[in-house]
Amino acid sequence: MEKYDVLIIGGSTTGCWFADKMAQTGAKVLVIEKQMPDDVSRDYDIFHMGEADMKRFDLDIPEEGNPVREFRFEHSNMISPYGTICKQGADAPVIGLHKHDYIMLMAEKAKSHGAEIIYGAAFTDFIYGHGKIVGAKYKTADGEQEVYAKIVADCSGIPSVARTKLPGTSAVCNFKLTPRDIFYVVLYYIKYTDKNINPRDLDGFFMQYKSWSAPAGKDYDAILGIGGSYSYDYSEEIFNAHYMRNVRYPEYTVEKVEKGMTPYHRSVYSFVDDGFIVMGDAACLTKPTCGEGCTSSLVQAEIAVDVISTLLKEKLPLSKENMWSINKRYMDAQGKDFDFMRPLLMGIVTLNYDEAEYMFENEIIFSDALFSGMDGDDLNLKPADVAKWFAGIAKGVANKKIRASAVGKVIKGLKQALEIAALYEKYPETPHGFDEWKAKAEKKWTEIGSLADTCDPEIMEKLGY
Numbered sequence: 001m002e003k004y005d006v007l008i009i010g011g012s013t014t015g016c017w018f019a020d021k022m023a024q025t026g027a028k029v030l031v032i033e034k035q036m037p038d039d040v041s042r043d044y045d046i047f048h049m050g051e052a053d054m055k056r057f058d059l060d061i062p063e064e065g066n067p068v069r070e071f072r073f074e075h076s077n078m079i080s081p082y083g084t085i086c087k088q089g090a091d092a093p094v095i096g097l098h099k100h101d102y103i104m105l106m107a108e109k110a111k112s113h114g115a116e117i118i119y120g121a122a123f124t125d126f127i128y129g130h131g132k133i134v135g136a137k138y139k140t141a142d143g144e145q146e147v148y149a150k151i152v153a154d155c156s157g158i159p160s161v162a163r164t165k166l167p168g169t170s171a172v173c174n175f176k177l178t179p180r181d182i183f184y185v186v187l188y189y190i191k192y193t194d195k196n197i198n199p200r201d202l203d204g205f206f207m208q209y210k211s212w213s214a215p216a217g218k219d220y221d222a223i224l225g226i227g228g229s230y231s232y233d234y235s236e237e238i239f240n241a242h243y244m245r246n247v248r249y250p251e252y253t254v255e256k257v258e259k260g261m262t263p264y265h266r267s268v269y270s271f272v273d274d275g276f277i278v279m280g281d282a283a284c285l286t287k288p289t290c291g292e293g294c295t296s297s298l299v300q301a302e303i304a305v306d307v308i309s310t311l312l313k314e315k316l317p318l319s320k321e322n323m324w325s326i327n328k329r330y331m332d333a334q335g336k337d338f339d340f341m342r343p344l345l346m347g348i349v350t351l352n353y354d355e356a357e358y359m360f361e362n363e364i365i366f367s368d369a370l371f372s373g374m375d376g377d378d379l380n381l382k383p384a385d386v387a388k389w390f391a392g393i394a395k396g397v398a399n400k401k402i403r404a405s406a407v408g409k410v411i412k413g414l415k416q417a418l419e420i421a422a423l424y425e426k427y428p429e430t431p432h433g434f435d436e437w438k439a440k441a442e443k444k445w446t447e448i449g450s451l452a453d454t455c456d457p458e459i460m461e462k463l464g465y
């Protein structure tokens, strides 16, 4: 029986990147991917990544003219609910790529460094030895197979096929993502009737509807996208009943529709257990601002490569204790900032459209200072900006432009965000004290709830939820 250092479940962006980097350190790597090569990641076509992130993570940037690459654009805009005010984000070039084709390039790169990939191979269960994970069973057209490895990495995305099979006693949470924890994204590829329109002038993100107009490549003028909890039906209802009513677009035709899911949930508390790690969407590492996850996942994956390759070289066991620094380093590098944003955003999206429009106009929260300093997800906030917001909010309440109840929700969100940040600062350095920390985190997240709690009650009722 052949034994690998690393067995990776799922050969999409996270799995291929991790396979490539581990193989480059000299590890013996196997990826099992459920789909056949032609079918990998076909749910939606174009995705984008920040050029700076691509460089940072050594992701190949296809040259202009390469069919995998579709476009490059600079800065994203944030637009007020009625589409009347547009605030420009920092210049941060973004590359648009065809996802299936790009993943196939990533897979080839991993193979060129020695990683093996078996397609049409679906994980079914762990193999245990002396109570610890020592490998996995998987199914192919030829029947059930077994493979042994020093570590099994779950990179299977939303289904989290391996993580959800862990026992409840594991340090890694085994919850299944429910429709409340998922963003259902609908993408409309459109063409404007008036050919004189410059589609780039209309690009921007509408936080209040979790909706956007983005570049679409040469065949279309724009992608109008929307994400919502519970179902695609809910997302489309919000799009038609709210966004299209409030935001005036020039006449267009819908040429193509795509749908896909992305997790919208706090990250798992521990990524590692003995002989196991969870990564990517399976660990809920998507950005809280937009649900993108291809490069945010690599922040944790990069740390994992460093820790695991060192342990392999030193011939030390890939145990929970030895790999714990992956948890701590990730929480410090990104986790605490992402999970700080979640309650804050939940507070902000409870503002009604008139209130948010007023805030855009009056530089409260939705300010030039905030967006122009926003490079990727880093918010460059100064105490003086926050003090100005509070003064503006007080004026808005006095002028009856903002409801006192809405302010209460925003302040509650901010308070909860600060509490989460303080708790995550104290993430344990070792597994010792983790149970106590986890109990505190569970209590906090139960109080905070989910973005699904901010869904429109009328639409929920209409859809029978």
Ligand SMILES: Cc1cc2nc3c(=O)[nH]c(=O)nc-3n(C[C@H](O)[C@H](O)[C@H](O)COP(=O)(O)OP(=O)(O)OC[C@H]3O[C@@H](n4cnc5c(N)ncnc54)[C@H](O)[C@@H]3O)c2cc1C
Residues within 6 Å of the ligand: 009, 010, 011, 012, 013, 014, 015, 032, 033, 034, 035, 040, 041, 044, 046, 047, 048, 049, 121, 122, 123, 124, 155, 156, 157, 158, 159, 161, 185, 186, 187, 259, 260, 261, 262, 279, 280, 281, 282, 286, 291, 292, 293, 294, 295, 296, 297
């Ligand atoms: C419409 C839409 C647009 C998006 N746009 C962007 C964007 O522009 N930029 C960005 O960064 N992010 C974007 N995202 C998010 C991004 O797609 C995900 O964060 C990213 O794909 C996560 O990669 P992953 O490798 O962790 O998981 P996945 O891409 O979900 O891959 C998991 C892999 O595991 C395989 N698998 C599943 N079960 C098994 C099994 N039993 N055995 C073996 N293999 C299995 C699957 O076939 C799949 O190939 C978007 C999401 C959606 C829905």
